[in-house]
Amino acid sequence: MxxxxxxxxxxxxxxxxxxxxxxxxxxxxxxxxxxxxxxxxxxxxxxxxxxxxxxxxxxxxxxxxxxxxxxxxxxxxxxxxxxxxxxxxxxxxxxxxxxxxxxxxxxxxxxxxxxxxxxxxxxxxxxxxxxxxxxxxARVSGTFRAAVFGANDGLLSNLSLVLGVSGGGASTATVLLTGLSGLLAGALSMGAGEFISVRSQRELLAASTPGTPAQQIVPDLDVDANELALVYRARGMSAEQAQRRAAEVLRNPAFAVSDAPGTAPDDHDVVGTGLSAALSSFCFFASGAAVPVLPFLFGLHPTVALVTASVLVGFALMLTGATVGVLSGGPPLRRALRQLAIGVVAAAVTYGLGLLFGAVTG
Incomplete structure (x- = not known):
């Protein structure tokens, strides 16, 4: 007991x-x-x-x-x-x-x-x-996408460039010049490309937005015979849904034609602005591309500089991967390791090609 x-x-x-x-x-x-x-x-x-x-x-x-x-x-x-x-x-x-x-x-x-x-x-x-x-x-997707892609591209592309040139037997001065050139050229290219991409996407959205006259003439439509329902069917509604929405609009003209699917007024906000995306992409690519160059800029021994650059880029790739994981609601560590694995493969391939090229030309 x-x-x-x-x-x-x-x-x-x-x-x-x-x-x-x-x-x-x-x-x-x-x-x-x-x-x-x-x-x-x-x-x-x-x-x-x-x-x-x-x-x-x-x-x-x-x-x-x-x-x-x-x-x-x-x-x-x-x-x-x-x-x-x-x-x-x-x-x-x-x-x-x-x-x-x-x-x-x-x-x-x-x-x-x-x-x-x-x-x-x-x-x-x-x-x-x-x-x-x-x-x-949705509010940060446009700029955030440009920032993450810019940083990752800067880290991977410039590390690969530096490793490839180093593997080919180039001097420290040549590696440094190549890395700085890659930083500037890549950042300008990324910024310009992002600007054009976002502007083009916004122009496509603008072309799909209902025109003002189409919304202003709603009160003048014939209640019994009009094509308003066709507008909604063209935007993706079924025939029944389109008829119901058209009837609502005719009863209350305050409803806009833009209420139809595919015409959300905040689509432009999701895409972001061309200038902000371009600046974000330029700055983050440049910051990422600077990481593998810094050890050479400080005059470290070539081998030490290569190892240091690789370690720094590895940490940075894990950080960006974890950040994306957090924002997407996924496991940060898994995203970080995936990003690191991609970087290791890219770096190993380019360094191996550099060694091969150096052996052939040497």
Missing amino acids: ADTVAEETRDRSGSVRRWQRRLADERQESQVYRDLAGRRSGTEREILLELAKAEERHAAHWEQLLGSDLGSPRRGNLRLRLLALLASRFGSVFVLALVQRAESRSSNFSDVDATAAMIADEHVHEEVVRGLAARGR
Whole structure:
């Protein structure tokens, strides 16, 4: 009998410690959402505050289980504390992406004492945060894409160039001149290419946007016989949807023809501006391309400079890969290692070709 009581006491003690951890995590998650809400306004603020209230409901569940064993307040786990710190300081799309990943790994999913409603809530929270993060990603996608591609291209192309020339037996001065030339030529090419690409995309979007006259003449259309529904069908609606939308517009001309699919007014914002994308691409390519050149610029021994450049570029590639992983809601380490693997293969191939070329011409 005494053994049974002792075993039950141990079980209760283990459960209490686990419940206290869950309670601390729920409170910490609620604080993360409130900190994020404090840096936003409008609908996003309301959504985040509702998520905070939901986490507080979950906290109440653990408080009820603990009863008299509630104890003094504890801190959430290190990951959640870090998220709370970032949320209070930045509130950016990167923080939302981290919160999304945290929701997908919620401890409630595997806790036997979590209710089915709590587990369902956590799945919903993940989708809500995914939606909020998607809105943020859309706002930065144009410039961010140019920045990431620019940095990666600068790192890989100039490291490959430097390694290839070094493998061919060129002097340090030649390697340095080649690296600086590659930096300048590549940055200008990337900037110009990004500018043309974004401007062309914006021009294509503008060509697909309904014209102002088409929207202004809606009040003058014949209610019984008109082709307004054809506009919506041409934009991708079914015949039934097009007829319903046309009827709505005729009843209330405030509805615009641009309400149809494929004419979202913020498409231009998603693409970004040509100038910002070009500047971002130029600067990030130049910063990435400068990394493999720096060891030669400081006059290190050629072998030491090559090793140093390779290590620095490896770290930089892992950083950009992890950044993309965070923003996309994926595992940062896996993205970082994938980026590093690509860089290692490219560097090895170009260095090998340089050695081969040097042996042939030598």
